[in-house]
Amino acid sequence: MNYDFNFKEITYKILSSAVAKAIGEGALPGGVDYPQCRVEYPKEQKFGDTSSSFSLETARLLRKPPMEIGATLKEFIEKHNEIDKVEVVKPGFINIFFSIDYLIEMMKEVTIKDFSFGRCTKEKPRRVNLEFVSANPTGPLNIVSARAAAIGDTIASILEANGDIVEREFYVNDYGNQVELLGKSVLARIREIRGEDSHFPEDGYHGAYVRDIAAHVLENFSEDLGSRMLEKELNDFSSEMAIRFNVERQKQDLEKFNVKYNCWFKESSLHQSGDVSATLKELESKNVIYSDEGKKLFRSTDYGDDKDRVVMRDDGRPTYLLADIAYHRDKIRRGYDLIIDIWGPDHHGYIKRLEGAVKALEYHGEFFVLIAQQVNLVLEGDTIKMSKRLGNFSTMSELIEEIGVDVARYFFIMRSLESHLDFDLALAKKESSENPVFYLQYAYARICSIFREAEKRGIHRDYKDIENEHLKGHESVALIKMILKYPEEIASAAETLEPHKIANYLLRLAQVFHRFYTEHRVLTDDAIKTNSYLFLSDSVRIVLRNGLRLLGISTPEKM
C-alpha cells in the first residue's frame, strides 16, 4: 500500500462530502456553481489542525452569512472517527481538530516504512532531466556553482523521493573561442616556465590555476607537447589538456560536495556528430529560420524574445545558441517528460530564445529554466567581487575546505533559489557551534544517544506495547503532527521545485523535538511509557534521517 497520511486531503474529502450531503438533503441550495473546498493550515493551534474558508467564499454566492453556512456544514461533518471536533468561528472559518488516537495510529506507518517513509512511487513516473552547474571548463568552480550544485542535486533527490526518475546532467562547454583562449593562456605559461619567449594573450585567463595547469602539462605530457611543431597544434593540445584538467577537477570538487552526475555531456560531441547542422536543418524545415546578409537567424521574436538571434554566422560557423538548441534537441529526443535547466543569474536574458527554440522543436513535455541568483561572498563586511578573468574569485573547494560540506550545503539549500544571498564566510565558520545545521544534527544525535542508553540498560523495545495516553501531552502531540506532515512537505517541495521548504521543515521538527526532550524523560521505570516515548522518538529519528539524506547532509550518531 502506498498511502501516506495527509491532513489536507482528508479534510478536503470530509468537507466536500459534507457539502454534497448538505445539498442532497436540501440544507444548501442545489444548482449552484460551488467553488472547490480550499483547505489551509491555520497559523495558530486554537484554530484547529486544518481550516477552510469555504463559507466565506460562498457567502455572497449563497446570499447567506458565512457563520450560517458554516453551522449548516458542521451538522454534516461531525460523525468521522478521524475528527475530534469541528468549530465554526468568527468571520466564518470552519476549523477541524483531528483525533489524537487516529493520528497515533497513522504514525505507525513511520517505523514500519522506515527508509521509505516520505518516499512514494507513481504508476507513471515522470522521466526528468535536470541539468545544473554546467560551468565553463575554463577554471575551478566558484560559489554560484556551489549554490547551483547543492540546490540542483537536492531538487533531483526530492523529485526522486516523489516518485520520478531523474537524471543529473552537466553540460561541458568544451568548444569555441573561450576554450581557444584558455589554451593560449596555458601555452604562454608553459613557455614562461621554460624561460622561453612568451606573449600572454590580452584577454587571457590570469588566474593562478592556469600556471598549475601549465606545470601539470609539462610534468606529464612534455613529450606530446614536444612532438607538435605548428602553433595551431600546440594551441589545440594545450586547450585539450586544460579542458581535461579542469573538468576532472570540477568532477572531483562536485563529488566532494556529494554531487554525482549521470551524464557529463560534451558540447564538442554535438559538433562532431553533425547534430548541430542537423538541428539547423530541422529548424529550417519548421520555417523559423531566415537568412540575412549571409547569416541565418532564428525567429525568436515569435516566442517573446526582444530580437531574432543569429544561429549561423556569415562564415558558416554556428553560434553558441545553435549548439545549445542542438543540445536541447538531443534531450528532447531522449524522451524526457520534464526538462529542467538551472542557470546562473547572468543568463536570464537567454531564457526566451531557448524556450522559443524548444517550442519550435515541438517538445511535448515540460521545460523549465530556473535561475540561481547571485551569491555575494561577504568577508568582514566587504563584498568580494568574483571574476574569473581577473582571477580573484573564491572557489567552491575553498568554501568546502573552510566550512565543510554539511554547512555549505545547508546554507545554500535553506534559502530559496531566487534570493540574492549574502554568504558571510567568516560568520558561517565562526558560528559553527550555533549553526542551524548542528542544531539539526544534534537533535538526531540526541535520539541516537537515547537508543544507545536504552540498549545499555537492556530495555526491551516493542512498539505494539504502547499506550496512547502517554502521547497526548502538549509536546508529544506537536511532534506527532509535525512528523505526519513530512510526506506533504516532500510533495510540496517537489511540485514547486523548492528544496528550502524541506530545510525549514526539518529545522522546525528538530525544534519541536528539542522541546519534547527538555520536558520529558524518555527512559523511565514505567515500561509502557518508555515504549511509547521510544516509539515517538524513533519516528522523529527516521524523519530527520530521511530528510537530511535528501539534502545530502550527514547524520552523525554522536556529536
Added chain:
RNA sequence: GCGCCUGUAGCUCAGUUGGAUAGAGCAACAGCCUUCUAAGUUGUGGGCCACAGGUUCGAAUCCUGUCAGGCGCGCCA
C-alpha cells in the same frame, strides 16, 4: 532606455500559492543542568511587510505606478 530578480525585526532570511493577532535563526537582556548529550530549553524587547493607488468579505502575497539595490541587454560561452 528595455528585460529579469530582489526590497519583511539591528543582521541573514521564511511566510503553506489571497486568510484569522506577520514568523524563525543570529545578535541583546533575564532564567533553567546531582538525570537519556546545555551544540539544548523558557521568557523579554524589537515591524509604516520600500512607497502610493487599485482589485474584495479579507492583501506581505494579485494588478498599475514610483523609488532603491543586483544582474542582463554579443555573430562570447
